[in-house]
Each structure stands twice: as structure tokens, then as C-alpha cells.
Amino acid sequence: MHIADGFLSPEVCVATGVVAAGALAYSLRQLEQTVSSRTIPLTGMLAALIFAGQMVKFPLPFVPAYGHLLGGVLAAIVAGPWAGCVAISLVLLLQMALFADGGWLSYGANVLNMGVVGSIGGYAVFAAVRRLVPGHRGIVFGSVVAAWVSVVAASALFCIEFALSHPGGGFSLPTVVALMTSFHSLIGVGEALITGGIISYVVAQRPDLIDAAARPAGAVAGVGRLVGIGSVAALLIAAFVAPFATEGADGLEAVAKQAAFDSLEHPPRVLVLDDYSVPLPGVGLSHQFWQRLSVSVAGVFGTGCILGMTWMFGRLVKRTLPATEGGHGG
Amino acid sequence: MSHASVPILKVEHLSYRYPTGQTALTDVSFLVGMHEVVGLVGPNGAGKTTLLLHLNGLLTGVRAATPGPATSPEPAHAVEVLGMQVVPANFPEIRRIVGFLFQDPDDQLFCPTVGDDVAFGPLNLGFPRDEVRSRVSRTLEAVGLTGFENRVPQQLSFGERRRVCLAGVLACEPDLLALDEPSSNLDPRSRRRLIDILKACQAAQVVASHDLELILELCGRVIVLDQGRIQADGPTRDLLSNERLMRSHGLEVPLSIQYGLEAGVRPVSDP
Amino acid sequence: MAVDFLDRYSRGxxxxxxxxxxxxxxxTLAVIVAVVLLPISLWPIHGCLACLIFAAHAVADIPLSYLLRRVALLLPVVLLMALCVPLSRGFSGGWELASALVARALLTFLAALWLxxxxxxxxxxxxxxxxxxxxxxxVLLAFxxxxxxxVFxxxxxxxxxxRARTFGRRSPWAVWNSTVQLVAMLLIRSLNRSERVHQAMLSRGWQGEFRTID
Incomplete structure (x- = not known):
């Protein structure tokens, strides 16, 4: 997940650095102004924990490889979005300064993608799901959905940064987005499983640790609902509608054109079926095909996994929490 | 020396429940005089640490209603340090007076270097930088770690880390020390060194420990705590040699009493 | 100590x-910026920078095997990302950009590794x-x-x-489950510890503001 130096142009590094510094400064201010001075050691400890947790290997099912925790959403749920963002930034800086993981110039972009979007954005999604699903089950559902969304959103953001770094640089942006997001939707499934597993264990053992922090507080609650519902909707739309809507390399233009003219003449469904009947291996592998296929795979697979996981965690939580349900919903 | 005219610590009818509803302390009352060293013994879960955490306001229990006829509403605060109630307004002053040594040195050693850590307390008390520096070197010398200012905690042994913690507490020059298991996990030499440091210390002390030999050696008076209540309070030798009392609260008569060795006198010659 | 990998060669x-x-x-930042800014068509300069970086590693006594191991870990990720570019055009172009990306990523990584x-x-x-x-x-970083x-x-x-409690082969599900429990327990313990650390800070008069001796 760490962006190495060399992928982003210095201009983009500076721009993302400025945005990340602003967000980080705001988060730090929020931390310092919290009522309880407890958040300061909590944030540092959480950063140390996530650093260590990222080194624990999780065996992946069916393939002989390992996955690991990223932790943005986990940190945000345990300590709140601002502390989560700061904790992830601390982890990223330590990894950069101890192991050279993640580029020095790309630090801003990494903070933006994983700390700001991963933690604050992830928390917004989490808060939105918590509104919809009450009780401890909502906490676990929320963590699963937010973890997946945060990973995919971070990868999409990386693609945008990458595209801005290489204007007119010999690749098609929608396809790169499609490839990156479909690849990261798999990583996201791992992250969602790990985060959901950890959160459901903690909720079962020490619900008090999560409850205090998971109460959507102040500004984030309101913004969280909007951003959360918005981003979930946007992702679902991106996953399901994007392959049907983007025609050709220039997606936006195509959408506009289609919306204006094409849809009047013939519905897009037909058009897509026409295209899909073409590809034979090696012959018709146009980039549109790759693009549609991977975006669809990302969307359908990701959404299916999320549904499956929420169902599974629902059962797990139901089993481990006989009586402590209810009374926590917003 | 015990029960001097102005007690440094006064605990009256202190009761505390955990947030989970479990009772931790019930109607605990005792006084600690100036320069008095009091032992606090009892089985695991007796409430020793919980009681210590009340001494500087880290936990705030309630004053239990006194049994008998209802009197005028009592002040709600059960703990007083040098006549000051342990309430948030007094916390800065009380935390200067009461020094707290935690059981796990890693909980207390949170700064990147030994020097920073020992300086943490004095800096918070607002002393000028020069005074802080001299206090750091003075207290490090007192615990036998002269010149350790730039060492990092993860490279120290357990005993050294505990002594750095003690230095961090002593640097605030407290008048009352709350010590939670000061000798746990120490090898005999580190334990002996710690006892010597504590003996040289002028502050009043409340020592919670399972190490009854240490209690016998350090404390003139001991409080037996079990199930959140004070079960006995009196001279150390009398209580610790009372076999029935010790047995019934999960403790043992120390070997040095069983075998008639005087506390503090080491029969084996020390090279 | 189990964690000497945290600073292996930096205390040389x-x-x-x-x-x-x-x-x-x-x-280091100057070298990194130069690598990123210079167009890849000026490859002799990149070559010189590479020599400079390797020489710096040699002077600092950092073993080649360590460098190779770290590069071997980084390379798959970089290659995967870079391959997205030609892949997006059905392998009909974009190779120049992809190779430039890989070269720059490796050079900047090695420079940072030296630092x-x-x-x-x-x-x-x-x-x-x-x-x-x-x-x-x-202060948070130091903490x-x-x-x-x-934590390590x-x-x-x-x-x-x-490990002392588990014997023989276990199903992937059991391994997964015990790993989740491990991290979750570590989380709970760390949160408990942060509570105790906070108490220890308060006990020494901390009021939410950090002061340093210099």
C-alpha cells in the first residue's frame, strides 16, 4: 500500500503534502483540545500497536500467501477519527524513518490516502453504518464495510494522484483505476475480515473499550452521515454503473455524450451486451474490455464479499453476545 | 514516630465501586503520619492497588455514610493529603506531594531517554531548566544510576528501569510515596538496592506488597486488606507473626519470624 | 531483545x-528529488546517481545481502503498479513510463535506505x-x-x-482465528497499558502539555 518515491511527480507530492499537513494539523489540534488528556498516550500506544499489528501475518484462505492489517479503520474506531488519522501518520513516518517503507517525498500522499481517507473517511462510513444498524452488531458491520471502502477509496485516490503526476502519460486512467481498484478490492476484503474479526473479538471481550470511542461525536456525526452514505453510494455506483457508462478512454466525456444522445437512441444495456459478445482470448482484448471486466469484478466481488462478511459477522456477534444487545443505536 | 500530630494522609470511610458495579473498597479508614512507613498487605484482588490509586486522585471513591443516626451531610471526599481534600482543584498540589511508583516500569517510563523521563515530573511542576537538570542528576545519583541520562529505556535491565522510575518519582521531591509492589520481579541484588534506597528516603511511604520480608524490614506498621476492607492495622511484627490472621487472609508468617531472625539483621555476613 | 531489527545498521x-x-x-532528499525530476532519457545521470548511492552504502558498511533482500521485497509491488500502465493499453505501449517508474522507485528507495x-x-x-x-x-513520535x-x-x-499451547497441523480457519485473537488481545492489552501510562503521567503532574528540557 505504501507509495514509493518515483511514482508521483514532485508537484503532486507537494500538493498532497500540503493537504495532508492541513488535515494532520487539524487532527492534532482536535487531539490537544479534547477534554481528556488520555487521548495523547492512547494515540501513541495505538500507533505502536498498529505498527506491530501490521507485521503479524494472516494466512489467506485458498492461496499460499499472507495478508496483514493496515489498521486505519481499526484505529479510528478505537480512538476516534482524529486520533486514528494521527496514529496512522505516526505509523507511516516510523516505517519511513526506520525501514524506508514508503517514499520520503510521498509521505504526504501516503498520509492523505491512508490516514485522512483511510481513517477519517473510514470513520465516516463507519458512523453512517452505525446509524443504520443499531447495537454492537452495527459496530462490527460498520467496521467491516468501512475497512473495505477505505482500502478501495485509498487505491482510487492513488490512481488520481498518479494520473495527475503523468499528464498525457501513455496510459488510460479509467483502466488504471479499474485495475488498481479491482486488485485493492481483494486487499480490502482481507482488511475487512481482519478488522471485523478484531473488532468483534474486542466487542465481545471488552465492549467498554469500543463504546466510548464509537459514539459518533460532534461534527463527525453529522458530516459522517453525509459523507458515509455518499461514499457508499458512490462506490456502489462506481462498481456497478461505471462499466456500463464509460465508453472509450475518456470516461467523463463519454458519460456526458451518452447521457445526452445515446441513451435516447438505444439503452446502454444493449450496447454493452454487444461489446461483451466480442472478446475471444487474445483477439479482442481491447482496453475497454479489460476495463469493464475488472471494474465489474471489483464491484460485484467486493459487494458480494461485504454482504457475505456482514452476514457471517452478524452470526458470530449474535453467538458471542447473547444479552448485551440493544440500547446503543442512534 | 507514628501518628504524629499532623497526619500527611487521612482516609475516612472510603468506599469504591468499579464502573462494572463490583465493590472494590468498603469503608476504609486510616491515618498516615509524617515520615511514617506503612505496609499494605493482602491477597490478590484485595484492593491494594485500588486504594493506592485513591491517594493522588487517580480514582475517586465516595465517603460511605457512617452507620447509626443520620448526621449532617458529610463532605463527599474521603481522602485528605496534608489537610487538603483530594479534588480536581487540588490535583496539581497533591500530585507534587504524593509520588506514585507503578508496578510495571514500562507503564511509567514513557520518554525516549532516561534523562527526559526523570525530568518529566519537575518540568510539569514548572521548575526552571537548570533546577530540573540538577534534580535529574541528583536523583539519578541517589538511585545509583549516575550518568544514565542519555540511555534509552529498552536497553536497561528490569531492575534499572524500576530504579529510573523511582528516580522520576523522587525528582518531584514528594512527601508521601505510594509504592505498588516495588520489589516484584527483581533479582535479590536489585531488591536489596531498592530497599536501601527506600530506607534512605525521608518521605512517608505506603508500600503495597506481597513481599512480607520487605514489609517487615521497611515498615513499622502494617494494614491487612482483604475483600476491600481493612482486616487489621497495627505494628508489623505483631500482625505478621499472628499465624491465624495471616492464614485467614491468604498470607503467611514470614520465614524470618518463623525462624526467629531479627528483621533487618542479616545473619549471613555480607561481603 | 526481540526487536533489534528496528534499528539494525543505524547504530554503526x-x-x-x-x-x-x-x-x-x-x-538524501536532494538525490531523491533529482532522480524524480530528471527525465529518464538522461539515463547516464541516473546511472551516476545509482553508483553514488551504492558507493554510499558501501562506505556505511551496509551489507549487499541486506540491500538485495529489501529490494526483493519491494520489487514485486513496484512491478505490479508499474505494469498497470502497459496493461491499461493492452500491452501496446507505455513501457517507457513503466520502466522509468521502476528505475526511479528503486533508486529513491535505495537512497532512503542509506539514510x-x-x-x-x-x-x-x-x-x-x-x-x-x-x-x-x-513528542507523539518519541512516545x-x-x-x-x-508492544513488540x-x-x-x-x-x-x-505456540506452547498448539500442537500439530491446524486448519487454516483455526490459524486465522488464533491470529485474529492474538492481535485483538494485543490491542486490549495496549489500550489497558495506555490507561496506566496516562495514570503515571498524571501522577507526575502532567496537565496535557509537553515540556522538554532543551
């Missing part, structure tokens, strides 16, 4: 290790503060670095205990 004593940290940060392996973290931290990083962030060692020790102890 070569000529490079003795340079001031600020100078090394500025030098972090010649400068211990506490020196870097002091340099960060001198270079204007906000004090609260520096996190301090507790990395404690705790993790190692828990793993040993877990």
Missing part, C-alpha cells in the same frame, strides 16, 4: 554514521524538530517509538505462549 560507527542528521536528510541505516531514529527525531516539525507530533519496543516484546511473549 562509520564515517557516514557520524555525519549530522540534518545534512544527511537534506542530501535510515546510517541515522538512528532518535537523531532523526531531533533533526525533524530542528527542521520545524510541530512539537506535539515529535510511539518508545512503546514499539514494549509483548507480542513475542504472546506468540510464544500461543
Amino acid at each position: 560507527s562509520t564515517w557516514c554514521h557520524r555525519w549530522p542528521a540534518r545534512l544527511k536528510i537534506v542530501l 535510515v541505516n546510517t541515522t538512528p531514529f532518535d537523531r532523526l527525531l531531533a533533526a525533524f524538530r530542528q527542521l520545524g516539525m510541530p512539537r506535539s507530533f515529535v 510511539t517509538y518508545r512503546y514499539l519496543f514494549v 516484546d509483548e507480542l513475542a511473549r504472546m506468540r510464544t505462549a500461543q
